[in-house]
Amino acid sequence: xxxxxHYLALSVILFVLGAAGFIFRRNIITVxxxxxxxxxxxxxxxxxxxxxLGNLDGQIFVxxxxxxxxxxxxxxxxxxxxLHRNRESLNIEDVDAMKM
Amino acid sequence: MTLLFYIxxxxxxxxxxxxxxxxxxxxxxxxxxxxLCSLAVVYLLLGADFMAVIQVIVYAGAIMVxxxxxxxxxxxxxxxxxxxxxxxxxxxxxxxxxxxxELLVVIxxxxxxxxxxxxxxxxxxxxxxGTLLFHNYVLPFEVTSILILVAVLGAVVLAKKEF
Numbered sequence: 001x002x003x004x005x006h007y008l009a010l011s012v013i014l015f016v017l018g019a020a021g022f023i024f025r026r027n028i029i030t031v032x033x034x035x036x037x038x039x040x041x042x043x044x045x046x047x048x049x050x051x052x053l054g055n056l057d058g059q060i061f062v063x064x065x066x067x068x069x070x071x072x073x074x075x076x077x078x079x080x081x082x083l084h085r086n087r088e089s090l091n092i093e094d095v096d097a098m099k100m
Numbered sequence: 101m102t103l104l105f106y107i108x109x110x111x112x113x114x115x116x117x118x119x120x121x122x123x124x125x126x127x128x129x130x131x132x133x134x135x136l137c138s139l140a141v142v143y144l145l146l147g148a149d150f151m152a153v154i155q156v157i158v159y160a161g162a163i164m165v166x167x168x169x170x171x172x173x174x175x176x177x178x179x180x181x182x183x184x185x186x187x188x189x190x191x192x193x194x195x196x197x198x199x200x201x202e203l204l205v206v207i208x209x210x211x212x213x214x215x216x217x218x219x220x221x222x223x224x225x226x227x228x229x230g231t232l233l234f235h236n237y238v239l240p241f242e243v244t245s246i247l248i249l250v251a252v253l254g255a256v257v258l259a260k261k262e263f
Binding site for chain 1: 256
């Protein structure tokens with residue numbers, strides 16, 4: 001039987017990879033996909049706790065996270081399309097109007 | 101069972117690594133699909149049949165198709181190498197490593213590998229999920245429908261031509 005800590009370790013690795021991509025990548029779509037990766041890492045932690053605590057509520061939370069991720073993807077990709085139409089670029093360094 | 105978990109965990113980590121390192125968004129998207137599918141297998145091993153299917157259909161199916169569609173639509177090619185801000189260059193890697201080791205230490209401290217085994221059986225079937233969803237979580241479920249509606253309207257308005 002795989003112990004709980006191994007599931008959580010996998011979750012942590014995926015989350016940190018997503019965070020690293022979020023910080024280091026320049027392409028706005030890749031950054032967005034890194035957010036999806038982090039959401040999935042959290043989903044895995046929910047699943048593992050749900051299994052090991054014998055409580056189904058964790059799976060309901062994963063369901064809601066997937067729904068929110070779908071809504072987020074729709075709105076976020078629409079924003080990216082609008083951004084590309086206005087700036088002709090997908091590089092986040094070209095979108096620095098609010099940078100100090 | 102145990103071996104299967106480690107195989108698919110390794111696949112997920114390698115694909116995630118490839119996704120972060122890859123410079124072309126389409127390759128990143130395909131790697132992310134591999135991660136999502138191997139996580140679906142891990143969900144199956146955790147006894148969450150319904151959520152594994154949802155993961156493949158909704159996440160790897162619907163959401164990632166949206167991503168690939170936008171990548172193709174915007175013709176997102178090779179990411180051009182660029183000067184990073186000084187903050188990211190000096191603090192990025194140390195912060196990521198600090199986060200990584202901190203989380204691992206907390207996990208190993210709180211949940212040592214020898215801790216309690218899970219209950220023998222957890223019913224993750226559509227029937228059990230649906231019963232719970234429409235009894236205890238019926239209000240969040242209804243609120244979710246409003247969220248989806250707002251997201252659809254927002255996406256249409258944002259992606260309009262004259263914005």
